[in-house]
Every structure is written in structure tokens, then in C-alpha cells.
Amino acid sequence: MTAEPGRAWRDTPLVFERSRPGRRAGRPPRPDLPVPELPGSLRRSQPPRLPELAEPEIVRHFTALADRTFGVDTGFYPLGSCTMKHNPRVHERLAALPGFRDLHPHAEDEDAQGALELMWNLQEILAEIAGLPAVTLQPAAGSQGELTGLMLMRAYFDERGEERDTIITADTAHGTNPASVTMAGYQLARVETDARGNLDLADLRAKVNERTAGLMLTNPSTLGLFDEGIEEVAEIFHGAGALLYYDGANLNAVVGLSRPGDMGFDIVHYNLHKTFSQPHGGGGPGGGPVAVRESIEPYLPAPVVVRDGDVFRLDHDRPKSIGRVRGFAGPFGVFVRAYAYMRAYGPELRDMSEVAVLNANYVLARLRDAYDLPYDRHCMHEFVLSARNLKREHGITALDVAKRLMDYGIHPPTVYFPLVVPEALMIEPTETEPKERLDDFVDAMLAIAQEAAESPEVLKSAPHGRPVRRLDEVRAAKQPVLRYLFDEHPALVT
């Protein structure tokens, strides 16, 4: 490779390309003992081609990759429905305390009292926030919480001898809802959204019957709107003997302001990585605890954390349980962070949601004239604009707006979702942004709307200031290269 200014930022070799035969970093202990021979058929025949590097280049490699990644720590990240809020650094220090980090999950309960107390406290706070009495911490993420919730519904109806095979979801639902319905073995029915962005009650009444097991709903919806008819919705389902499942993806809008249990939901999942600030980690980990009404408690996955006086224990003896959905009692490190976040706020968790809603409405108010607003109401913690006006007038799409925002040092919002809004831009500022960052974003969005009229080609070819330009995604899908191919691998620049 020849020297070229700026190349270090643009072209980062793969760790395998930094590798040189014979180099190494880690030197594991080697006891002075003979190594027993394994039967030939069990012994590795071809050594794995792992990278061979000394430590300095490993550190540089991952530092270079970090430099090419944009996180909340880097700048504003209004990715709708993902709640990209600040992640307090004290959480990382606390999760790494030896008493937490080095605690073996097979530890006897009496040796894990601190961990179990933390989990029990977390359950109590989650229960209070949802307005439902019983909590399982086990599910690994929101979508697993959904699946757990559907399994709980099945167990509930099985015991009552009722055969119900259909789950209703909104047309604004995240794709996880219908995917979870299939994985749980249910049929799917879809209900439409009305002109104000609420569930269409007439459509709902026509679809709910004695085969309906339940509803899955995000409230506020993925449009960022609180369903104004939620009490009637609950009546329709409960009237038909069905259950209501609350997808907690948007819980950040209502903590301390409105409780899913009070809205009529029977089962709720939380996204600890959204509402309670577990860092998103480039895709995970997450945490998806589930809270339920008393009548559904017997079916919760085992084990659950229980308290006997001053002693805490894992209760595995749950004969009606749906079973286990994940290893051990859940992603404990995520619990440490979520619990710390809740304890830092205390009852002022309500401020968290209030400011999230204030921030979103402020940005909405300043952008409403430059972009289409499909549902003209105050929003909750997020809102959905449409770039269809720019597309109609200048041929500029939501994707072009997203790519151009990168040049202003801002992570794009969620685009093309929810599906009911064409050219959708779904914007969630979160509560932890100061007004100046909101203003920066608004100014960038207004400048882009102006650029759409004056110099659309700049938007069409954006981004201009990132390590790479737009990617050939067709090629990625048609000729998939999903791993490094060593000698046959394409060169860095073609």
C-alpha cells in the first residue's frame, strides 16, 4: 500500500491483515505436566487461523475501529425507538466490582445475597413503575420479553382450558411483535391506526373474538403518540376474555406519569438498555424483564428471586412455570447498571420522562414547518416526520436527509419506520440532551431542507465527511462475503 494523506482514517486493515506468523501477545501459564494424548479422531486436524499480533497492534487496531464508530459519547444520536440516552460511567465501575463481576452463577444463594438483594430491589422498582405485582428478570432483551409474554398467555389459557390462537398487533408495531407471534406458535391479526394515530376501535372490535389470545401494543406507539382510547381498548380485550401485552420499547415516555398496569395491560416488558441506560454496546447486551398481574404470576419462568424475611433466594420450584427462557437468572451485569440508574433518580424518575417529552416536543415544534407532520398532535418522547414533501418537490428522500445529517456530526434518526408513514424520520432526542444539542440538530435539519431545494446533489451524494461513502448494499447481498477469506480475500482498495 502506498502512502497517502488521510488514508489511515479511511482504510483500516482487518485484524487478520495486521497479523504476522510467529507474533503473539498472550502467554498462558504452562504447568510442568505432560499433556495427555487425545484419540486421533477427536484431535484438531487444522489449526484455526486466528490473528497473530503482539499487544501494541491489538490495542491500536481496536482503537482505530473505535475511531470509526459513532456513539452517544461522540454526539447526538436521536435514533427513534432506541432511546439513546447518556450512559453514566459509574455503572461500568460498579458492574466491574469483583463481588459482581467474578460471582459464579452456580453460587449458592447464601453466597450471593448481595446480588440477590440487588435483583429483588430491582424487581420491586420495576413492579412499581409498571403497576403490576410480579416480575421475572430472566429475558435477555425486549424481543425475548415479548416471546416470554406470549408464552405466558398460552400457559394462562391452557390452564383455563381455553383455545385461543390469535394475537393482534398494530400496523405501527415493531417487526419483533409479528416475529414473536410466529415463534410462539400464534396466528397474527393486524389492526389499523386511525387518523389521529390511535388504534382504530371499529377495526379492533371487528377483529377481537373468542379466538383472540391478546393484544401486543406499544404505548406511546411508534408514532410517539399516547393512545387516547387505551381504556376502551382494554375493555374490548378484557370483555372478550383476552389479555393485553405492553411492549415497553417506549416506556421512557411515561415513567411516573402513567403505568401500563393502570392502563389495563396484564403483561409488560421493559427494555433495560433503553429506559434504564444499559449501554447499547453496538447492538447489545440488553435486558427484557417482564412484569405480570397476580393471575399470571404462577407461569413466570423459573427461577425468580424471592425474599424470606431478610434472606433472598432463587425459587426454582415453580410447577406451573413456562420453563426457562435463558441461562441462569438473567443478564446480571445489566441489572447492576439499570438498578444504579434507578437509584440515582429515585422518585424523580418522573423528571426523566417529563424532560424526554419536553425535549421531543421542542424539536418537533421547531421542525414542523420544514417537514411533513403526518399526525399533528403533541408527541410524547419521540415523533415521526415525513420527508415526502422534499421527495415530491426535490427528489430528496428520508435516506438522503439521514446521510446528510452525518456531515453535521449527528447520527441519523430511524428512517422508513413506522411503515405507515412514507419517507419516515423517527426522532427521539431523550432527556439527557441539553438544549444546545437539540438546537444544533434542528439547525442541521433546517439547513438540509434548504439544501434540498438549492443543492440536492450534495444530499444525494452525502455523506462527504465520513470514513466511507454510501455502500453498495446490493453487492453485499448478492455476492455475500461474510468472513475473511485469507489468501483469496479481495484487496483493501479495488
Next chain:
Amino acid sequence: MGYLSLTDADRAEMLAAIGVSSLDELFDQIPPGVRFGRELEVPPALGEAELARHLEELASRNVHTGSELSFVGAGIYDHYVPSVADVVLSRGEFLTAYTPYQPEMSQGTLQAIFEYQTVICELTGMDVSNASGYDGCTVAADACFVARHVSDRRKVVLAETLNPQVRQVVKTYARGFGFEVVELGHRDGVVDPDELGAAASDAAAVFFQQPNFLGCLEDAPALAAAANDAGALSVAHVDLMSLSVLESPGAYGCALAIGEGQSAGNWPSYGGPHYGFLASRSDYVRRMPGRIVGETVDADGRRAYVLTLQTREQHIRREKATSNITTNQTLLALAGLATLSWLGPEGLREVGETCLALSQYARERVPLEPAFDQPVFKEVAFRTPMPARELVRRARERGVNPGYALGRDYEGMEDVLLVAVTEKKTVEDLDRLASVIEEVCA
């Protein structure tokens, strides 16, 4: 609250811009009947120093692997986590980014996942890896869902020597998949290939573990062949840290390889978060669950990385998706990548050989009868002259946690103790284990 930035002046200005006189007006859309009318009954707010003290106090009440000499494994292992893993875990860009939906903003995460996929493929001998699943249990359920799509059969066979929690999770999911679950018993600690072949004759998939939960090495090539011959998908649940010395599932013909990644680069953390890995032969790439990163070029022809084959996933295929998974375990998987890069092929081979040598030494030195006459990798099961739980209790009074009592999961194994080693253990540690066991059995 130090996490919020708005001043009173900011609030007033923002409310004015919105055109409302108070914050409450924004909440008019919440019907009065479902507004929460009181303060949350939760403990009061803590400043950072008080918070740290509270959590330090809780942490101090746990007995962790640093506070006693422990030989407990049984699925979660105390391998060394190198400091380079912290480079990944502590960089704010990796820590605080989300799923790399916008590739121009996330080339670092994407490239690292691509490298992770390559490492998993190299170790397992497979063609394709996803970007991680939740843990070693849920990837087994994912593999069942792959089998449901590629086979008309509606049964899965699980070796009883497969991790009990993995089996429990598969059973929980199987109901929704319409799968019958059959468990296959063991003979002297391992599964019989002929019995497995017979059970597999009408099965969509067969799952076995290498090394198995009892510590024994299965005749994995024979098991995979028996499953394949019966027309079932053969799925091996494997330990990444063993795959420098043990043959790869790809080499003995498995359709899929899955496992718990914790042993490579993650702390025990009382059960998580860790990462599950799932890799397959290229035949099943369109049925893979979860994120997959691919290589392509940008508009200038420069190499670049992007989430690909996304039509498999829930946000596009919805109710027909290959899985509902969205959030995965990327950060933990990248700690695994850093760890395996630090070890390299030589280091990983040395870890494997140290495990083999120490477990052999344990077998000879510990004054108990091995429960099974099979080769082992890093865990040895011993018969105990008293209930294994009682032996554990007595040994712990002497400061040594001697292992995992298999009676917790297996009926009839109340007198079997599973002793785990990693490269962190020494000859002296095993000598101490031997003498404590000798004392408590005397």
C-alpha cells in the same frame, strides 16, 4: 440530577417555543383515568458517591471466585480475561453505539463484527456466523428454528449430556415451534452413536455437546455422522476455548455449531451478560437468525462493511422472519474477539493443552474414583463417598469449593462431583484440592 441538562431558563424558552404554558399541557393526550396521580414509591435518589457505597456494600456480600479457591464450572468458566478486552469494553464509541444500521457511522463496529464472524468460523470450521445470540441456551432454540424451516420433521433430539439449562430453554421454545423434544440417555457418560442414529430417524435436528456437560469427550464425529445419515441436522454445542485442541464441528460434518462464548473473554457476572455464538454451513445462510455483517465497497470502490441479508430479519420479514432477535450481545462478542486475537493460535493451543494436562493431573491426584471412563478436556466427574453436596459443604469450610454437584441436575448422580479447571489453576491448587478432599472424606 446530574444526568439532565435543562436549566429553568431552558425549560421556559422551550415551552414557549412549543406554545404551551406548562409541561402538563403536553400530557393532555393521556386520558385522566390512566394518569398516575402520586409519586413513585421507590427509594430516594442517591448521589454518585452514595450510590457507589450502596452497590459496593451489596457486592461485598457475595462470595466470588477471587475470595475462595473454586473448581466450579458446569457451563461458566474462570478463564483469564486479558486486559485488551477492556480496550473494547471501555471505549465509549463501542459501548454507547447501537446496532450499526447506518454503516457510514459505524464502520468500526461493523468491521469488528466481521472479524468476530471470521474467528467463530475458523474455530468451528463453519462457513457463516451471525453477530451473536443472547447466550449458549438461546442459540440452541435459534438452531431449532433453523431446523423447523429446513425440515418437515417436527421432533428434536437432545443428548442428555447437553447442558441442562440449554435443554430447558429448547423445551420452552419447542412448544411454539410445534416440536416434540426427545432426550437421549448416556452410557458411561457419553451418548451411543447407534442409539442417537435411531432416535434421529424422524428428527429435524439432533443436539449434542463436546466436551459434554459431564466433562466427557463424546465421539463427536460418530454422533454427527449418525445424525446426518438419519437425515437430521447435526448441531454441536462446543466450547471456543477447546477448539485449538479438539476437532472442529465443521471438520466432522455438523450442519451447525453453537455455544456459550463466556469462556472466551467474558467474566462470570452471575450469569451474564455473555454471548452465544451460532455458525452454520453455507447451505443455511438464508435461515440464520440475527444480524450478519458482510463486506462490500462504497461509492469510491473502497472496502466497507454493512449489515446484510437483512430480509431474513424481523424488521423486514416480520411474521415470517428467521427470528425475533434484535438486540444481541455485540459488545460481549467483541470482548471475545479481542481475547482470541490476544491468544492467537499458539496461545489458544496452550490454553487447551494446559486444561488437558491439569484435568489429567486432577484425575490422578484427587483421591476419588472418576465417575466415567472417558477422555476429558477441562472437567472431571468423580464419585463421592457421601452426597456430593455434603462434600462441597465440608470442603468449603476449609476454604476450597471443590466443584459442582451433578445431582443438582441429574437424578441418580447425587454422589457425583464435577471438578473444573482452567489455565488459571496451578498444580499447587490441585494439590490443595486433593488434600482437602482427603481430609473431609477421612
Next chain:
Amino acid sequence: MPAAESYPDDLRYHAEHDWARIDGDEATLGITWFAQDSLGELVHYEAPEVGSSVSKDTSYGEVESVKAVSDIVAPLSGEVLEVNGKVVDEPETVNYDPYGEGWLIRIRMSDASEVDALMDAGAYRAHVAEQ
């Protein structure tokens, strides 16, 4: 070059944006210009097996672009005689030539009277105009 919009007069059309070219008791099936344009460049064609049967109004396969997937709905019932291997290998053929080289399957019809229920080109153009 992607094809220009067209709906040939010699074809019959189904409301789910599929076409059929009738030849005796056989028919060749594909997706219309409108369908391929909505999806964008195709990257995958999940074809049915030769010898399997397809039934009117139900899905017999899938076509995918990078960000979308679509069921292919059979406009007519019958047995699959041939699958277009060129589209399996080069799905973008459908974008370049949806009614020619981009055909998807050839079937032997099991009920020729089903043809009567399909739209002619004029009716289909009106249908597209409403989308």
C-alpha cells in the same frame, strides 16, 4: 439498464402485480414492471420446485431486494414445469426484462377457466394508477 414502464397487451394480469402469458394449456408467469420497480434491484429469487403445484392467489415463491421481500402470488393454478434458472442466478434480470428473460416459472394449468378472471392490460394499468 432497468426496463421502462410497460404492460404488454398480450399478457393477463393479477391484482398482486403478477402476469401470465397463456400458451395452450401452459402459462408462463412473472412479476410486472410495477412490482419490480416497487422492490428495487432484486438480489434473490426463492423459486418453487419443478413438479410442485401452485394455486391461484397463493404464494409460490419470494423475490427479495436489499430492504424488501415480496411473496410471488400465482395468478393461475397448475403444476410447475420449469423454473427460470437465469433469474435464480441473476435475479436482476427481472429488473431489466420483466416480461422476457425475467420470467419466473412455466406451469401446466389445471383449470384454464381461471384465465377469465385475470385482468387485461387496460384494466391492470387502471389498477396500477390507483396505487
